Amino acid sequence: MSIRKPKQALYEQFAIVAKALGNPQRLELIEHLAQGARSVDLLATKAGLPIANVSQHLQTLRRAGLVQAEREGKFVNYRLTDDTVLSLFASVRSVAERHLAEVDRIVQGYFETRDSMEPVTRETLAARMRDGLVTVIDVRPPDEFALGHVPGAINVPLADLQARLPEIDPDREIVAYCRGPWCVMSFEAVAALRECGFQARRLEDGLPEWKAAGLPVEVTM
Amino acid sequence: MSIRKPKQALYEQFAIVAKALGNPQRLELIEHLAQGARSVDLLATKAGLPIANVSQHLQTLRRAGLVQAEREGKFVNYRLTDDTVLSLFASVRSVAERHLAEVDRIVQGYFETRDSMEPVTRETLAARMRDGLVTVIDVRPPDEFALGHVPGAINVPLADLQARLPEIDPDREIVAYCRGPWCVMSFEAVAALRECGFQARRLEDGLPEWKAAGLPVEVTM
DNA sequence: GTGTCATTCAAAAATTATGTTGAATGATGT
DNA sequence: ACATCATTCAACATAATTTTTGAATGACAC
Incomplete structure (x- = not known):
């Protein structure tokens, strides 16, 4: 069936988004980013993580389309791409609150x-x-x-x-x-x-x- | 700070839910379950996966509170716990459609x-x-x-x-x-x-x- | 009880994700 | 050009997930 392959490919794309949310550190980063654009090292300070680690997490989030990077002088500021990201986060939170x-x-x-x-x-x-x-x-x-x-x-x-x-x-x-x-x-x-x-x-x-x-x-x- | 630990613990719980969705096979299972309760082996047939594998995926979903199991004679029927699961799935899909x-x-x-x-x-x-x-x-x-x-x-x-x-x-x-x-x-x-x-x-x-x-x-x- | 079927469990192998380190890049200021 | 700082890259070690295999459980029919 020629239908199976693209369907799987779509599921893989959806999984990339869900996977990006499937990590406590990245969830914390998202919650910080929900309050506005932040630089990598501010995020690292707030989350108490090594900078290189935060950078990698941010790139995972970027590959999933959840955040956007923007250079501003020496700093790179990350922000959530839009409000749908927050509502996705809220959706995860609400399911967890309800079922766990x-x-x-x-x-x-x-x-x-x-x-x-x-x-x-x-x-x-x-x-x-x-x-x-x-x-x-x-x-x-x-x-x-x-x-x-x-x-x-x-x-x-x-x-x-x-x-x-x-x-x-x-x-x-x-x-x-x-x-x-x-x-x-x-x-x-x-x-x-x-x-x-x-x-x-x-x-x-x-x-x-x-x-x-x-x-x-x-x-x- | 005694505040940090439970916050992390909550993020971990939220991550369990997101992680459960972060796999193409499980997403396919969820989409099948969206149409009603299904037995393990029906799901395995539809998804073209080994039964033991499907069983394990279903248990990951169960631990995340996304599905419920119910024995019916020889079969174990799984169903989505409620509609919030579907709207979470829709949320993931919509973010992926929008950003990827x-x-x-x-x-x-x-x-x-x-x-x-x-x-x-x-x-x-x-x-x-x-x-x-x-x-x-x-x-x-x-x-x-x-x-x-x-x-x-x-x-x-x-x-x-x-x-x-x-x-x-x-x-x-x-x-x-x-x-x-x-x-x-x-x-x-x-x-x-x-x-x-x-x-x-x-x-x-x-x-x-x-x-x-x-x-x-x-x-x- | 025995046999059969659906499901689960357990353990190993294969794959993928994560954290850490130090070096490379890119922008700024002197 | 040089030094500095923020960020990214690359490589490695570690840990977690996924798949596979085969054996164990639980329910039903005979």
């Missing part, structure tokens, strides 16, 4: 005590916000924040959190949120805030779920 | 002559249908067909095509469509139909694009 018990286990074990990691529900947060009792922090990158966020939330990207701690009122309860239920950024933010003595909790979901629940969203021009 | 030039090349070369593979546009198809000149075949699995299809189309799943050839009027032009622009099923259908002497062409897109263009969709109860 191990993901649950890891999230459960994220904090030592169980009740302290109990997330805040949307309804609770909405009520506390009405009473003015809570500081809401959106830890996503500014571009995502600009496209829609919980009204009254302040944007403190995870990377800037340490530097911007002085802005935050230590006497108010803090609720942090990010992209989705188990997006690691809000976990990291809450952990970092607690280490510094703040009373912080996570919103149970991210912005997409907030929006989907019909709650108001604020857009920055 | 090689995919274009393969599709271009799918048929020897270029003009014979020229697909029918939505508008052309709509016009030919009004004139009653064309038989429209939806080659997707029945469950997808039931949820919406081009009005007047008949559902001949790819698997049943050979058996149901007698139903098809050989004097009318045939247009086949499936899930999307480069979903392999309609290519296979057209190739099979041509081998049997039918005059067949592909619709340029699949049902989602047809729907998105505002053209009518028929739903079966």
